[in-house]
Amino acid sequence: MIELRKLRYIIAAAEAGSFSRAARNLNIKQATLSRHILDVEQRLGIAMFDRGTRGARLTPNGKTYLRTARRIVKEFEELNAWVRDTRTGEVGGLAIGFYTSFTAGNLRATLVGFRDFYPRVKLRGFERNRQMLLEGIENGLLDIVVMIGEAQYPNLRSRPFWSERILVAMPEGHPLASRERIHWTDLHGERFLLTERDPGPETRHMLLSKLWMPGYTPEIDMDDIGRDTVLSAIALGGFISIVAESALGIQVPGVVFREVHESNGHIRIGFSGYWREDNDNAALHRFLEFVAERYSLPPLSGQHHSSQQSGKEMA
Template sequence: MFSIGCAIGMIELRQLRYLIAAAHSGSFSRAARTLNIKQATLSRHILEVEQRLGITLFDRKTRGATLTPNGQRYLRTARRIVKEFEELNAWVRETRDGENGRLAIGFYTSFSAGNLRATLTEFSDRFPNIQVRGFERDRQMLLAGIENGLLDIVIMIGEVRYHHLRSRSFWSERILVAMPESHPLASRERIHWTDLTGERFLLTERDPGPETRNMLLSKLWMPGYTPEIDMDDIGRDTVLSAIALGGRVSIVAESALGIQVPGVVFREVHESNGHIRIGFSGYWREDNDNAVLHRFLEFVADRYSLPPLSGQQQSSHQTGKEMP
C-alpha cells in the first residue's frame, strides 16, 4: 500500500481517500456506503490519521461529520496528493499500453494527401497523448535512422527485405501520370502505358525517383526503344512545377494529389486488368520495445484490415544491402 511519510507516522493513500469521501459526503455512513466498506472501518482509519497528525479533522455530530478548520486545510493537500498519484498511475498505464509517449516515423513519399497523411491524422486523433514526429529523408538515411534508434519506423515504397528489420505491407496507392493541362493526353480519363511511348519523363534523383525510373524502364522498354528519362536533383514539388512548363511528364503516387500546381493535371495509369497500384511497407527494428510503435502497428493493421503480424515475418538489413 502506498504511504506518505511524515515525522509522526505513515498515512496511507487509501486513508486519504477515506477522508476525502467523508468530507464530500458529510457523513461517515454515506461515505462508507459509497466506498463499499463498513462504517466502523472508515471511522477507525480516519481516527488513526487524526491521532498520527495530532489534530482533529472532523467535528462528529449526530447527523453527520463536518471538517474542522485544520481539516479543511489538510483536505486541500490530501486532494492534491490523491489527484497527482492517480494522474501518475494513469500516465504509467497509458505509457505501458502505448497510449502515451512518442513515435518517430520516417518516410520519403508526399505528405500532402494519400494514405500516409490519412493514417497519421487519424492515429493522432485517436491517441492525442502520443507525440508523432515525422522525418522526410531518402531511403539510406531512413534505414540509418532505424539502425541508430533515431526512428521507430519508416514507411517506404515496395517490399524490399533488409537484415535485422521486421516489415509488413501496409497499403497501396494508385499510380498517376502528371502532365501539362495542354497535353493531348489530358483529355483522357485514363492512360495506358502504351500511350506514354515517346514521352519525355522528368523524375527526381531523390527517392522514390530511382524506383520510378526502374518501373518506367520495365513497362516501356522494348527492343530499339528506351524511354527518355531526365533525373534532376530537385524535390517533387519542383518536378511538378517544371511539368507545368510543358514538354515533359512525370509519374507519381496518388499521395501527390495534394500538391496543387497550376497547369498540371493527373490521370490514372491503367493496364489491361485495371489501374496500377504501388505498395507501401513499414520497417522497424525487432528489438524496439517502444509500446507506442506496437500500438501504431496494431492501429494500421486494424485500419487496413491486415492479417495479424506473424512472428516469422521478419526482413533484413545489413550495411544497407538487399538480401539476395
Template structure:
C-alpha cells in the same frame, strides 16, 4: 516517430494519419520525410519507430510487411496531347522525356519506367534532377517533359499541370507500400499505431512485441 519517403498530400498515408488523429487525439504521430537510406538508418538507431516506403525490399534486422497499394499517375503539362485523355497507358508514354528527382521516390519511379518501357534494347529518356519532386512539378507546366507520381502526390496542385492515371494490360498501374520496424522496439504508441493500420486495411501481420 514515423518516417516516410512519399508525399502525404493525398492517398492512403494521409488518410491513415488523419483517421489516427481523429481516433487517438491524445497520441501525436510525429513524421519525418527523408530518403530510404536515411530512414532505414533511423530505424537502426531507434530514432524512427516505423518507416513506410514504396516497394517491399527486405532488410536485415527489420520487419517488412506490405500495407497498401496506390495508383500511379503521369503528371503532364496541360498543353500535352495526352492531357486530353482520361487514362494513359504505358505504351502511350514511349518516346516521352521523364523528369524525376534524384531523391526518393525518384529511383523507384526510374526503375519502374525502365521495366515497363524498355523495348528491344531501347531505354526511355529519363532525366534525374537534383531537385525535389515539388520543384519538378512546379516547373513541369512550362516544359516538354512529363513526370510520374504516386497517388499521394495528387493532393497538391501546380500551375498548368494535370494528373492522369496510368493503366497497363491488367488495369490501373499500382505501387505497393510497405512498413518497416524493429521487432524489439517496445514503444507502446508504435504498437498501437501498427495495430490501427492492421485493422484499417484488414492485414494479417503480427504487430505484437517480439522478445528474445
C-alpha cells in the same frame, strides 16, 4: 508517511459528513475508518473533524488538509491512468518516417485517422531519403518508416500497408492530356523528369522495366529537386513525370494527372511499413493494429496489444 488509503478515508468522511456513512460507502467497518483517521490526526498533531452525534464536520485545519489530500489523490490516480494508458499504447509518442508526398493519399489519411482515434499519442513525422530512414530505425530515432515496395532488411520487421495508383503528370496542353487513361506504349518517345531523391530512383527503375525495348531506352532526366519543383517544371512544358496518387495533393497550375493502365486495369504501387523487431513502444503496436483494421490486413503474429483489449472499436 501518511498512506494514500488514509487520505481516501479522510476524503470519504468529509464528503459523507459521517464516519458511519463513509464506512458503508467504502465497504469497511466504521471502527477501521475511525482508527485510521485518528492515527493521521495524532501524527500531525491536529484535529481534522469535530465529532458529534449528528456526524463529523471538518475543522478549519481539516478543510486546509482536505484540499491538499484531494490534490494528492487526484494526481496519483492520473499518474496511474497515464502509466496504464502508456502501456496499452493510448498515450505516448510515435516517430514516423516517410519520403512520399504527405499532401494527400493513404499516408496522410492514416495519420489523421490515427491521431483522431488516439489523440494522446503525439505523432512526429520525418521526411528523409530511404537510407536515412533506415538509419533512423537502426539508431532508435524512428519507430516505423513507410516506403514504396517490399524489401527485407536485417533485424527489421515489415508488412505491406496499402497501394496507390500510378499517374502520369503532364502539361495540360500535352496531346495525351485529352485521354482518360494512358498505357505504357503511349509513353514511348516522351522525355521524363524525376527527382534524384526518393522515390525517384525507384520510379526510374520502373520506367526502364516498362518502356525499354531493343533499340529504345526512355529519356529520363534526374535532378536534385523536390516533388513540387518537378511538377512546376512540368507545367512549363517539355517533360512529363510518373508519380504516385498521393501527389494529387500538390496543386500546380497547368499540370494534369492521368492514370497509367495495363491490360488488367490501372497500375498500383505498394507501400510497406518497417520497424525494429525489438521495438516495444506500445504506440507502435497500436498504429500497426490501426493500419491492419483500416485496410483489412491480417493481424501480425506475435502482437500482444489489440483493440479489443482497449475496449474501443474502429469507426
